Each structure stands twice: as C-alpha cells, then as structure tokens.
Amino acid sequence: MTKSVAFVGAGPTTLYALHALLSRGAGAAQITVFEASQTAGCGSPYSSDWNDRAMLSNIASIEIPPLRETLADWLATRTTPELEAMDVDRASLDERTFVPRIALGRYFESQFAIMVDQARAAGLNIEVRTGCRVIDAANRNEGLELTFMSPPSQRVTKAVFDHVVLATGHQWPSRQQTQPGYLLSPWPASVLAHISATNVGIRGSSLTAIDTAVALATSHGAFVQRDEQLVYQPGPDTEGFRITMMSRKGLLPEADFYFPLPHPPLAYCTPQAVAAAMDRGRVGLLDAVFDLFRRELIDLDPDYAAETGLQDATLETFAEAYFARRAAVDPFVWAVANLEEARANHAAKVTVAWRDAILRMHEVVAAIVPHLDTEQFDRFNRAFKPIFVDIYAGVPHESIERMLALHAAGKLEVLALGDDYEVDAHCPEGGARLTVEGATRHFPVFIEATGQAALSGIQFPFLSLLEQGIVRDEVANDAPDVVRGIAVDDSFRPVNAPLPIDRLFCLSLPFLMGRHPFAQGITSSHEMGGIVGRRLALILDTAKPAVDLAETAA
Structure with missing residues (x-):
C-alpha cells in the first residue's frame, strides 16, 4: 500500500x-x-518577499551543509546579470564570502527544484x-x-x-504595525522603505537589528566606497534621519572570526562527557557542564582563562567577565579594533582559540537544556546562553563596516538599556517612548528587532x-x-x-x-x-x- x-x-x-x-x-x-x-x-x-537586497546572511558556503552542490559552486555558475540582480560581486566570491540573504534564498530554491526534478525522473x-x-x-x-x-x-x-x-x-506577528510608528517586527522589510527620515528607535543590536538599520539607511542614502573606506552618504532632505539601536548591554556583535573546518574534536566538553553528566541526574547538572566548559577553555587558551579569572569563576561571574571588557569601551571604538583583528586573522588564517572553543561547545552544551530544572534553566538563559549566542552570531565584516559608516555620518548610536527601562508603545503621538533611569525619549518610529x-x-x-x-x-x-x-x-x-x-x-x-x-x-x-x-x-x-x-x- x-x-x-x-x-x-x-x-x-x-x-x-x-x-x-x-x-x-x-x-x-x-x-x-x-x-x-x-x-x-x-x-x-x-x-x-521578506528581505531587503542589502540584508546579508551570516553563514558562508563553507559552513552550509551541501545539497546537490555547494553555495560557492552554484554562485560560480551564475551569469553576471544574475549575480548583479542579487547584489553579488563575482570578484569577491569564495567559500567564506557572505552574500545577501536573497542570494542564499535563490540557492535554496534552485536546490529544491533540482532535487524534486531528479526525484520525479527516478519515478x-x-x-x-x-x-x-x-x-x-x-x-x-x-x-x-x-x-x-x-x-x-x-x-x-x-x-x-x-x-x-x-x-x-x-x-511573526500577523500585524506588523499595531499603531502608527510602532512595528512589532521589521518583516517584511518592504515596509521599512516607506518610513520617513525621522528619529528611529530599534530594540535589538544583533544582525536582525543591523539589517533593519541598513534597510532604513539605504532608503535615505547610500553606502559608497571612498578611498578604500566605506562611508554613508545621506540623501537630500534627510537631516532628521537618526537611528538609535538599543539592547540591555548596548553592545554591537563582533565581526565573523576565522576558524578551521572541519572543527577539531573537543577534549573535555565532549558529547560523551555531557551525556555522562546528564546520566548522573538533574541536581547540579548545569554547574557540572560549566566545569567541563571551563576545563576546555583553560586547556585551549590558558591566557584567556587567566584574564577572565576562569579558574575560580562561577557561571555567573564568568558571564560577567566575558562581556566586561566590551561593556567598558564605546561600542564603535571596540568595533573598529575587533574588525581590524578579524580581517587580519582571516588573511593569515589565524584562529583565536577561546572564540573557536566556545563556538565548538555551544551545540554540545545545548543537549542539557531539556534536562535542567527551573532554576538551572533560568540560569542557563541568563548567563550561559548569551555567551554562546554572542559567539555564533558573529556578523559579516561588511555589516560592521556599515554600522561604523552610519555612526561616522552622525546617523547611528547604540544605547545600553540595562535592566531598568520601559518602552511605552501606546503614546498618542505614535511610535514609542523610552524611559531609561528616569529620562524619557520619544521615537516617532520604533521597531522591535530582537529576532525570533x-x-x-x-x-x-x-x-x-x-x-x-x-x-x-x-x-x-x-x-x-x-x-x-x-x-x-x-x-x-x-x-x-x-x-x-x-x-x-x-x-x-x-x-x-x-x-x-x-x-x-x-x-x-x-x-x-x-x-x-x-x-x-x-x-x-x-x-x-x-x-x-x-x-x-x-
């Protein structure tokens, strides 16, 4: 049958x-x-249908599990007009190139069609x-x-x-805009093109928020290369255009870092070691796995472990130390230095050991989540998860360049909200009011861009x-x-x-x-x-x- x-x-x-x-x-x-x-x-x-042409994916061909052909191979066989329609520069293409989201979408559409055709041909x-x-x-x-x-x-x-x-x-919410000027998500991105040159608040500072800012920026100006530097050139009558990206920590994501593929095996925080910890029961499970995480980092990058006090750290104190250096520096100053380091490491094929170790451990550690009791689940979400997300959600170098160009043009700031803030999305004048530590600002347009x-x-x-x-x-x-x-x-x-x-x-x-x-x-x-x-x-x-x-x- x-x-x-x-x-x-x-x-x-x-x-x-x-x-x-x-x-x-x-x-x-x-x-x-x-x-x-x-x-x-x-x-x-x-x-x-959902994305702006300027929005970049943050996964390169080398990381994408292949289908009938790799993304790099598929792009290499596209015609020049096809690549131009997807905003892809043929000269820059290799297996580690980040391409626009719509280019990745066209690749998946092509692979789906080929797979279906071959299946039908086979009966x-x-x-x-x-x-x-x-x-x-x-x-x-x-x-x-x-x-x-x-x-x-x-x-x-x-x-x-x-x-x-x-x-x-x-x-996503069925209604993108619940009242004038307040958007529950930036999708579909076509709506962003109709936002006027005003003061825009964006809740979020990860790639979703960056994509939102870029889409807004390209509707009111252009990113242009000038003397080997990317600059933002505002369009006419856009003096009132400003973007404030905001998040609890007020940090920009870091630039994509170089790592070898396939990944070398882990020594301490292995699937087998994590499984053994789960077999011992829920009590103390999160701390037992953090200890495996700690041992892996100490072994692979003792200098970083010493700098962050990892030897004697708890999960919570390490989470604080992990973000402390960045939180103490202006996010754009940090972004300049981080981008320079990431570019140099890519060119020399140098891997920062602690970053790569955390990247390799995130899926191994994730196996414990269904087994955590409520207290440990809350601790995981507050302290452990943000570290892993920060590592694997690194963004294309061009995304950081664009943020720096917007900031240099006086069009972008990043705001740290902390824990004591309130967003009022029901103000009669539209948009939203943001209150941080008693000070209130009104944004005629406010966009929720924290991702799914x-x-x-x-x-x-x-x-x-x-x-x-x-x-x-x-x-x-x-x-x-x-x-x-x-x-x-x-x-x-x-x-x-x-x-x-x-x-x-x-x-x-x-x-x-x-x-x-x-x-x-x-x-x-x-x-x-x-x-x-x-x-x-x-x-x-x-x-x-x-x-x-x-x-x-x-």
Whole structure:
C-alpha cells in the first residue's frame, strides 16, 4: 500500500528533511509539499518577499551543509546579470564570502527544484503546492487531516496523510504595525522603505537589528566606497534621519572570526562527557557542564582563562567577565579594533582559540537544556546562553563596516538599556517612548528587532492539534509560565500524544527553541531535518524492520 507524506512549509528545514529522505529512498510514497508563498525552498529568512537586497546572511558556503552542490559552486555558475540582480560581486566570491540573504534564498530554491526534478525522473510521485496555505491539522482515525486553501480561488480543501511533517518556520506577528510608528517586527522589510527620515528607535543590536538599520539607511542614502573606506552618504532632505539601536548591554556583535573546518574534536566538553553528566541526574547538572566548559577553555587558551579569572569563576561571574571588557569601551571604538583583528586573522588564517572553543561547545552544551530544572534553566538563559549566542552570531565584516559608516555620518548610536527601562508603545503621538533611569525619549518610529522569540503552544498555528491534546507545552510543575517549547521526543514527535507513532513530526522552529535554544540557523535545519528525513526513510521502507528510536535519532 502506498504511503502518503505531507510537508507543511518548504523552507530549509523541509529541504534538508527531503534531502535525507530521498537520499535513502522513499519507496513508492506519495509526497506532497505545501508552501504558503509562491516559491519553495528558501523560507522567509532568505525570501526576496521578506528581505531587503542589502540584508546579508551570516553563514558562508563553507559552513552550509551541501545539497546537490555547494553555495560557492552554484554562485560560480551564475551569469553576471544574475549575480548583479542579487547584489553579488563575482570578484569577491569564495567559500567564506557572505552574500545577501536573497542570494542564499535563490540557492535554496534552485536546490529544491533540482532535487524534486531528479526525484520525479527516478519515478517518485512528488507534488509541490506553492501559494497553498495550510490553516489547520487534526488527527483522524485514517491519518492526519490537513485543511488548506488552494490557489487561485483559495477554496478550502481537506486531505488525509499517513505522515505529516510540520516545518512552518519563523512566525511573526500577523500585524506588523499595531499603531502608527510602532512595528512589532521589521518583516517584511518592504515596509521599512516607506518610513520617513525621522528619529528611529530599534530594540535589538544583533544582525536582525543591523539589517533593519541598513534597510532604513539605504532608503535615505547610500553606502559608497571612498578611498578604500566605506562611508554613508545621506540623501537630500534627510537631516532628521537618526537611528538609535538599543539592547540591555548596548553592545554591537563582533565581526565573523576565522576558524578551521572541519572543527577539531573537543577534549573535555565532549558529547560523551555531557551525556555522562546528564546520566548522573538533574541536581547540579548545569554547574557540572560549566566545569567541563571551563576545563576546555583553560586547556585551549590558558591566557584567556587567566584574564577572565576562569579558574575560580562561577557561571555567573564568568558571564560577567566575558562581556566586561566590551561593556567598558564605546561600542564603535571596540568595533573598529575587533574588525581590524578579524580581517587580519582571516588573511593569515589565524584562529583565536577561546572564540573557536566556545563556538565548538555551544551545540554540545545545548543537549542539557531539556534536562535542567527551573532554576538551572533560568540560569542557563541568563548567563550561559548569551555567551554562546554572542559567539555564533558573529556578523559579516561588511555589516560592521556599515554600522561604523552610519555612526561616522552622525546617523547611528547604540544605547545600553540595562535592566531598568520601559518602552511605552501606546503614546498618542505614535511610535514609542523610552524611559531609561528616569529620562524619557520619544521615537516617532520604533521597531522591535530582537529576532525570533521562543513561542508557547497556545500560539501554535493549528488549533485542532491543541484541542486534541497532541501538541502541548513542556511545562515544569514549579514554573508553569516559563516557555520551554512544545513537548517532543528526540525524533521531534509529540510526546504522549493520542495518535500513532510516526504520524506527526513537529519541526516548527519557534516552538522548539525552549528545548533547542540555538535552533535557528541552517546547520540546525540540516540536523533536525536530517533526523526526520532518515526516520521517514526507515518507516517507508517496508522491507526493513522498524528500528529503535535511539538508533534512529543517532
């Protein structure tokens, strides 16, 4: 009997899941892919519908798990007009080049189309339904029923599938602007082009905030190269245009640093050592793993360990020491020195040991998050997570150049909010009022640009799955208000759900971030999509017996 499989969402996570499935053979399965937008493969983070041409991705070809071809190889075969349309300079291309988000999106679209064509040529029955929005999902006796709106009439249709993978990707507020001048997110970026040359507040100082600032800047001026230096040239009648980026620490992200790939193995903070710590139980788990982290850093970079007092540090005191030097320096002064260091290290292929060690450890340490009690979970989010995010969220050198150019032109400042501040988004004049330590400033335009937040089950887009008790939050008894993501197992299947095993897989990133705190990038899409794709390949191959879950997830 032919089995049917549906993927809801056609972004990178589905792309990698399909790649894993098709690489192992899908038998005679009927595969349907639903995608609300008009194109399949790219997802909203890399879509031309959502992003401005000036927005840069922060992952290079060398870091992207390959599909049919690498990003660098694909770009090398594009025509000059194609590259120009994506704002890509052929002369600068190599495996470590950062390209605009829309270029990465076009690459994923191409890889998706090639993969589907090859699967069809091999006899697989696969249907891709773009412009088709799934509005509900419900468990039935015969399978998982999807309700969707089909183009062009948007007629509501239902269909039942044996296996369904929900990979709906990022989820932003349905209304971008809740009142004049106050935006809950910068997406879609096309809205930013219509903002007047005024005083703009941006909450956030990471790549999302930088992208927002760049999109605003290019609508009111231009970045130009002058005497080997990037400068910002304001347009006419833009004297009132100013941007204030703000965050709790008031720090700019650091420039992308050089590291070798593949990464060398860790010595102390290994997956095996972390697993052993988890086996000993929850009590003291976070501190036990921090000790592994500490030993790794001391071994790899004793000078940095001595400078930060790591030998005698607690998690909290190290977190403070980690950011202390940057917090004591003007963020733009720090950015100049950091950019110079990063460029020199890339040119000489020099790796800063402590940075690389923390980068290598972030996914290993993340394995403990589902096992932390409420107190430890809170400590992880306050002290440990920001360190890892700061390292892996390094930004393209050009992004730092643009921030420096805006600042030099008098168009950008970065503000440290601390913990004692308030944003009033209900002021009658529009925008928002910011109050910090008793002082109040009004921004006619205020944009929330802190990136995708972890979401709770109540915000899950398919109501019937909530009502049927299939999708539910993973809740700690002593802290029911803490968002820890929906309850799924290591193969991303709902836990203790009233439906057959393997019928439903949940890969909707915002609802997994409580359990998988770093699950936002392409490498996470590859890892999670691969787990589900391999599982589907096993259960669709009726010639093979079912395997143990632990083996499947390995």
